[in-house]
Structures are given as structure tokens and as C-alpha cells.
Amino acid sequence: MEGVDIAMVDQLIRTAILISVCVSLSGCKVGQRVIEHLPPRGAADEVIYATDFESPVWYWELGAAKAPMNTMTVDADPQNKFKPFDGKALRIAIPKGSHKGLAELSFFFDDQIGSEPEEIYFRYYLRFGDDWKTVTSGKLPGIVGTYGRAGWGGRRANGKNGWSARGLFSTTTDDGKVQIGVYSYHADMKGKVGSAWEWTNGKRGLLRRNQWYCIEQYVKLNTPGKNNGVVRGWVDGKPAFVKKDIRFRDVPSLKIERVWLEVYLGGSKTAAKDHHLYIDDVVISRKYIGPRPRK
Ligand SMILES: [Ca+2]
Numbered sequence: 001m002e003g004v005d006i007a008m009v010d011q012l013i014r015t016a017i018l019i020s021v022c023v024s025l026s027g028c029k030v031g032q033r034v035i036e037h038l039p040p041r042g043a044a045d046e047v048i049y050a051t052d053f054e055s056p057v058w059y060w061e062l063g064a065a066k067a068p069m070n071t072m073t074v075d076a077d078p079q080n081k082f083k084p085f086d087g088k089a090l091r092i093a094i095p096k097g098s099h100k101g102l103a104e105l106s107f108f109f110d111d112q113i114g115s116e117p118e119e120i121y122f123r124y125y126l127r128f129g130d131d132w133k134t135v136t137s138g139k140l141p142g143i144v145g146t147y148g149r150a151g152w153g154g155r156r157a158n159g160k161n162g163w164s165a166r167g168l169f170s171t172t173t174d175d176g177k178v179q180i181g182v183y184s185y186h187a188d189m190k191g192k193v194g195s196a197w198e199w200t201n202g203k204r205g206l207l208r209r210n211q212w213y214c215i216e217q218y219v220k221l222n223t224p225g226k227n228n229g230v231v232r233g234w235v236d237g238k239p240a241f242v243k244k245d246i247r248f249r250d251v252p253s254l255k256i257e258r259v260w261l262e263v264y265l266g267g268s269k270t271a272a273k274d275h276h277l278y279i280d281d282v283v284i285s286r287k288y289i290g291p292r293p294r295k
Contacts, residue, residue: 048120049107049259049284053088059105062261068105070095080276081130081210086292089127089280092263094134094271101263101277102141107284108258116145116255119220119230122282123289126180128209129276133172136267137196139183140167141279143219145248145257151185159187159250165219165231166260168196180205182217182231187247197243199233204240212280214291225250237291259284 051058053073059066073088082091094101109116122143144164146152151162163186170179181198189195199205207213214236222229229246232239248254261282265271283289 046287047283047285047289048109048113049282051282052086053090053280058090062105062107063111064105068102070098070101070103074278077129077276077278082127082278083210083212085125085127085212085278085280087280089125089278091129091276091278094138094263094265094275096273097270099138099265099270101265101275102261103264105261106258107261109256116257117286118255119218119286120256120259121216121218121285121287121289122259123214123216123285124282125212125280126207126215127212127278127280128178128207129278130210131273132178132209132275132277133176133273134169134178134265134275135171135272136265136269137168137170138266139262139264140169140180140215141259141261141263142166142182143217143256143258144260145221145254146260147254147257154192155185156192157185157187157189157248159225159247160254163187163248163254164194164260165217165248166262167215167217168198170198176209178207178209180207180215180235181241182233184231184246184248186229187250188227197231197241199235199241201240201242202238204235204238205233207235216289218288219256221248221255222246224252224254234290 070093072091074091075084075088092101120143142165144151146162146164149161151157151164157163165182165184168181168183172178179198181196183194183196185194216234218232220230227245227247229248230244233241
């Protein structure tokens with residue numbers, strides 16, 4: 001090592017280690033602000049994932065190289081009566097002539113934390129825009145284990161191939177309200193399409209446009225072969241739905257594969273005009289999350 005400054009090499013190595021530790025600790029969280037009221041994130045922590053859409057590259061953390069189609073982050077959108085929940089939100093469009101809003105974006109548990117849970121909480125803030133007036137129902141973000149095989153799109157679940165518990169929105173009522181719920185493919189499903197479980201407790205799942213709501217979903221997979229799987233729903237921290245007799249699976253290899261951040265207009269007709277909704281403050285956790293504390 002003659003002629004090499006050992007102290008300098010040592011310093012370079014220390015710097016390289018420090019950089020790699022910082023990168024691995026922050027994952028793809030580059031440029032992203034940590035949501036302050038939440039506990040630390042990671043596989044061993046209760047909060048597994050959180051985004052507040054303040055980062056211009058918020059999608060990196062979900063493995064996407066570019067912003068998903070039909071989306072943009074906004075902190076103002078006055079023509080659609082948008083008001084921020086907290087800073088920027090993700091605006092999702094279902095364009096005229098289309099079914100697709102947000103597609104092909106998921107939090108895959110195995111990729112992100114190296115294992116797949118059997119129960120999980122998923123919470124986000126949701127606001128339907130002033131132009132939201134669908135003539136059919138459709139899908140919202142939710143919790144699934146489709147594994148590219150079954151549990152969506154007419155691919156019937158049989159207990160061994162896949163399952164899903166996505167969010168659901170109904171046709172907009174004449175007075176501008178939207179019923180939400182869960183749309184599930186499970187082993188007891190009849191026919192090719194899933195079961196629609198509307199959140200009707202206290203009418204809390206009947207949402208108005210131009211208003212932010214805290215939507216939280218919980219899935220606990222059943223003991224394989226038994227009817228003891230659970231889906232729960234809360235709106236603004238209040239119970240809006242519970243079902244505790246679901247048979248998602250007959251085999252232990254089916255687990256919670258991902259949270260699917262999907263927005264999709266169903267039915268045979270495409271959107272007659274542009275529809276917009278907004279989401280913010282997405283959290284995936286091993287424990288109940290609940291609404292943000294009021295400032
Ligand atoms: Ca935000």
C-alpha cells in the first residue's frame with residue numbers, strides 16, 4: 001500500500017458505507033418526506049408503507065419508473081372544487097371513452113418486506129371530484145392475492161388460485177352521492193363475478209363529492225378451508241362494515257400478495273366524460289391506523 005494514504009482510503013470506505021446504509025435505510029424514499037405523526041417504517045414496524053404524494057417521484061417507492069397514466073399530483077384544481085387535505089394529493093382521472101383510471105400500481109409485500117402477511121390494514125384519504133358522476137359502478141384501491149392467476153376480471157377464485165377484496169364504488173346517485181364498499185372474489189363466490197359488499201353501517205359508506213374521507217380497510221385471511229376470514233371497513237374512524245365468515249382460500253400458500261391501487265370504471269360502457277377523484281395520505285400497517293389527528 002506504499003504511496004497510498006491509508007487514512008484517506010479509510011475515510012473513503014467509511015463514506016461509502018455511510019452512503020449505502022443511508023440508501024438502504026431510506027429505500028426508494030428518495031426525496032420523500034416522512035409523515036410525521038406515524039411511527040417508523042419497515043418490515044418489523046407496524047407501519048409498512050406511507051406516502052403523502054409530496055415527492056415528485058412518489059411512485060419510485062412502488063417500483064414504477066414514471067408516474068402512472070391518468071395521474072398527477074396537485075395542490076390546486078379549482079375547476080373541480082378541489083381543496084387539499086394536506087399539501088399535494090394524487091389526482092386520478094378516468095378519461096372520457098375509457099374504463100381505466102389508475103392501473104398497474106401495487107404495493108407488493110414480498111418485494112417490499114420479504115414476506116406476505118395474513119392480515120393487514122390499508123388506509124387512505126379519498127375525495128370524489130365535482131365532476132364525478134358515473135353511470136356504472138367500479139373498483140377502488142384494495143387488498144388482494146391474485147398472483148396473476150385469479151381473483152379479478154372474471155377469473156373465478158376457487159380457493160387455490162387467488163382472491164381479492166378491492167374497494168368498490170357504486171353508480172353515482174342523482175343527488176351526487178357514491179356508495180363505497182368492498183368487491184371480493186372468494187372461494188364461495190357464485191358464477192364469474194365477485195361479491196359486492198357495500199358499507200352500509202350508519203350510512204357511513206355513502207360519500208358526498210367534494211369532501212375528504214378517511215377510508216380504512218382490513219383483511220384477515222381465513223384458516224385454509226374455514227369460513228373465518230374477515231373484512232372490516234371504517235369511514236372517518238367509525239365502523240362502516242364487518243364480515244367475518246369469508247373463505248378466501250383453501251391452501252396456506254395464498255396470502256396477502258399486495259395492496260392494489262386501482263381505480264377502474266366497470267360495466268360495458270366507457271366513461272361518457274372525464275371523472276376525477278383524489279387520494280392522499282396512504283398508509284399500510286400491521287395495526288389499525290385511523291384518521292390523522294386534527295391539527
Ligand atoms: Ca399530501
